[in-house]
Amino acid sequence: MKKILKRILLVLLAVLVAVQVPFIYRRYETGKRASAIADMQAKRVEHQPDGFREYRGIIHAHTSLGGHSTGGFDELIKAANDDSLDFVLMTEHWSDEYDTSALTLNGTYGKTLFIGGNEIDTADSDRFLMLPGSADAAGLRREKTDAVIQKLHGEGRVVMVTYPETLKTWSADFDGIEVLNLKTAAKQLSWLVALGDVIWTAPAYPELMFAQQLRRPTENMTRFDEAAKRRPVGLFFGSDAHSNIGIHLFGDDAGHRFINIKVDPYKTDFGIVQLHVLLADGTPLTRGSLIDALRARHYFASVEAFGNSAGFRFQAVSSAGTQAMGDEVKLVDGVTLRATAPVPVRFVVYKDGVKFAEQAAATEFTAKPDGPGEYRVEAYLDQLGLEADRMPWIMSSPIYLR
Ligand SMILES: [Zn+2]
Structure with missing residues (x-):
């Protein structure tokens, strides 16, 4: 028996x-991939200044205000400062009892500017991020989507779609679409694989462990390109940072925990996907200038765990001058679309959602548009050894040629 x-x-x-x-x-x-990223970054190319200064941050973060999250201000500020983020766009859940956007972080803490926004619901069951937030956030769930957006725009706020897979009112006049949400992407992972990775890979490469499992949000991109046919709209990746997934054994209410593994601390979430915003040279980064840049769609989304994407640009160049991603541009003779990247990438230009032009292993790419339309760029790092077209490093807001 013993035997x-x-x-x-x-x-x-x-x-x-x-x-x-x-x-x-x-x-x-993953270790090999991390060294490939470091080697690439060591050979970064600087492009000509283009009249814009770039700021790096994240959009879509929660704390314990309004529930769902266990995150606190100390952890949040430290993570943002350690990652040298220029800004964090907070999007607290609403509460009937108090104004979560006023009680969350607003203003500059250390190196980082925080704007207190809200995640809101409408009577049409649509969900948006609104920036800045408002004391009326909770009540908006009783109004129709179109009325909500009209009202918020009238108050100078920007309204971004979150969870586009559940959006019903596609005709609404929103400013941007969260084409990728980290929390949603995490839920699609196999838990068995995730557990093995958390034990072996996460201690050394927490951000890359997760980033290399991301997939191009193809269904949301189809939805995005459809919406962009109707009117200009920007695109971004949302962190949806909650700092609330993990396991611990033997804890007490004061937060003392024995064996405590947290999979999604703010620090990790902030290093996976980011938002790069362009402000005209000489414009200081303030609450107002940042909201204006979001409204103008002057931004691009990056999987920053694949490397520092600062310096990426997508522009329309003509005798009339240079215009930035997000702009509506008059189609004149000689207008050229130009994309640059800090390291060699495969540029893919999409026109109205269809692949229009492609160039591999380049830090600069120009394409002649063949008529009016919505043009945008995805940049891929094939050298990372991920299957081609699995997940772009960068996705730009479109240029709208009219
Ligand atoms: Zn959220």
Whole structure:
């Protein structure tokens, strides 16, 4: 009897060891990818100044205000400062009892400007991020989407679609679409694979571990390109940072925990996807100038865990001058679309949602438009060894040629 038990235990142990092997290999591959990123970044190319200064931050973050999250201000500020983020766009859930956008972080803490916004619901069951937030956030759930957006625009706020897969009122006049949401992407991961990665890869490469599993949000891009046919709209990746997924054993209410693994601290979430915003040279970064740039769609989305994407540009160049991503541009003879990147990428230009032009292994690419339309760029790092077209490093807001 004793002998059988010993044998069973030995077999179990062997199985336990054997199932670790693929995860150890994944950690090895991730390490190789991290060195490839470092090598690429060491050879960054600087492009000519274009009249804009770039600011890096994140959009869509929650704290324990309004529920759902266990995150606090101290962790949030430290994470934003450690990552040298220029801004964090807070989007607190609404509360009937108090104004969560006023009670969350507003103003500059350390190196980072915070704007207190809200995540809101409408009577049409649509969900938006509004910036800045408002004391009326909770009440908006009783009004129709069109009325809500009209009202918020009248008050100088910007309104961005979150969870586009659930949006009903596509005709509404929103300013931007969150084509990728980290929280939604995390839910699509296999928990078994995630557990192995959390043990083996996350300690050394927490951001890259997650980023390399992201997939191009193809369905949301189809929705985005449809919406962009009707009117100008920008696109971004939302962090949806909550700092609330993890396991711990033996904790107390004061937060003391024995064996405490948190998978999504703010620090990790902030390093995975980011928003790069362009402000005209000489315009200081303030609450007002940042909201204006969001309204003008002067931004691009990046998987920053694949490397610092600062310096990416998408422009329309003509004798009339240079215009930025997000702009509506008059189609004149000689207008050229120009994209630049700080390291060699594969540029893919889409026109009205259809692949229009492509160039691999380049830091600069120009294309002649063939008529009016919505043109945007995706930049891929094929050298990272991920399957081609799996997930772009960068996605730009479109240029709208009229
Ligand atoms: Zn959210």
